[in-house]
Amino acid sequence: DIQMTQSPSSLFASVGDRVIITCRASQTISNYLNWYQHKPGKAPKFLIHTASSVQSGVPSRFSGGGSGTDFILTISNLQPEDFATYYCQQSYSAPPTFGQGTKLEIK
Amino acid sequence: EVQLVESGGGLVKPGGSLRVSCIGSGFTFSDAWMGWIRQAPGKGLEWVGRIKSRAHGGTTEYAAPVKGRFTISRDDSKDTLFLQMDSLKTEDTALYFCITEFYGYNFNYWGQGTRVTVSS
Numbered sequence: 001d002i003q004m005t006q007s008p009s010s011l012f013a014s015v016g017d018r019v020i021i022t023c024r025a026s027q028t029i030s031n032y033l034n035w036y037q038h039k040p041g042k043a044p045k046f047l048i049h050t051a052s053s054v055q056s057g058v059p060s061r062f063s064g065g066g067s068g069t070d071f072i073l074t075i076s077n078l079q080p081e082d083f084a085t086y087y088c089q090q091s092y093s094a095p096p097t098f099g100q101g102t103k104l105e106i107k
Numbered sequence: 108e109v110q111l112v113e114s115g116g117g118l119v120k121p122g123g124s125l126r127v128s129c130i131g132s133g134f135t136f137s138d139a140w141m142g143w144i145r146q147a148p149g150k151g152l153e154w155v156g157r158i159k160s161r162a163h164g165g166t167t168e169y170a171a172p173v174k175g176r177f178t179i180s181r182d183d184s185k186d187t188l189f190l191q192m193d194s195l196k197t198e199d200t201a202l203y204f205c206i207t208e209f210y211g212y213n214f215n216y217w218g219q220g221t222r223v224t225v226s227s
Contacts, residue, residue: 049213
């Protein structure tokens with residue numbers, strides 16, 4: 001199985017900040033990388049697929065990049081509703097696997 | 108608006124069985140590839156398995172930890188997805204999310220989850 005490793009595991013930031021979350025795959029996955037946002041008690045939300053394609057309805061402050069084994073999620077101008085846990089996930093090969101999550105908290 | 112609503116979670120003893128369900132609305136359920144993802148307490152997300160639409164053969168795939176114990180099925184006449192869990196283990200304790208999938212392991216809609224606890 002492909003291992004996905006996110007860093008950092010937790011991150012403290014303030015409203016208005018720009019934050020970057022990284023995700024590394026244990027082998028090359030081309031651009032088959034998705035990002036999700038999860039808030040406690042809510043359904044996870046699909047943010048970005050194929051590394052950089054932002055889903056319809058997702059604010060433009062969210063962006064993604066990378067290919068091969070190294071990927072990033074950037075959130076610019078953090079808003080209060082962005083504080084959540086973020087997961088990367090590879091869709092390159094079965095079984096699909098997730099990173100361990102990055103919890104974004106208010107400083 | 109797409110909605111996925113899970114139900115049927117609860118407390119079950121090790122070795123027991125449980126069936127959870129998911130009703131979908133706001134999309135053509137019969138065309139959708141559906142699946143389950145779980146999150147154990149304090150842990151990350153783990154794919155459980157999927158079922159393709161009938162037009163794509165209705166075939167199923169499972170993660171290794173649940174293969175042979177869990178069965179995913181669907182009733183398109185009722186817009187309902189099922190997860191039958193047998194021979195449950197304590198490590199199956201988790202919040203189980205129903206999901207829709209597109210273009211191969213891209214999970215575009217999720218429910219809020221139903222909690223399954225396996226404990227004696």
